[in-house]
Amino acid sequence: MSGVVPGTLKVSNDCIADLAGYAALECYGVVGMADVDEQKGVAQLLPANRLRRGIDVAATDDGRLRVDLHVIVEQGVNMSSVVGNLTSAVKFLLKQIAELDNPEVVVHIEGLRATR
Template structure:
């Protein structure tokens, strides 16, 4: 379990897969994103993950000092401005994760693994 919240009523534990799915769905909602790329690439070949698949495969999450560190791998559409796409993704992920779970996000790294026509 990665994310842990406790209060006077008890504990909430979030698995890495659940947090990864929140990040993945949030990312796929952003304009210009073709899909997530599997973080388990071999020989430089990236597997394109589309909607409906386990999007957490394209997300790596860790925790440091009670804050989440998110790293994700995406493939963007040709002709889109990558810096704008990445900034939109970062804002959307931070907002969704913090509002849905109550956990704080310290950093988000967007790795663009390819461009699709």
């Protein structure tokens, strides 16, 4: 039984960051999220339980949601394909679960990791 429930849905930025992080980890070519130390200029691969440190969620001037993803990708993958798939996956998940229409998703590739 499904139907429309009247009311509004409020989703926290942390929840949105978690959803975006889990969507990112499912994408081919993405090794993980990165934590960037601005002072040292170093990106560090984050463990799966700290995904939201590599994701910034904010509202834009025009009222849309902006999600910045800082990722580390596998060396040798087509970066434009990874970015396209990642953007699509995050937008799809946020629309399906959080009912967010057309969020702005920006991907920052912070590093490459060689495959073993």
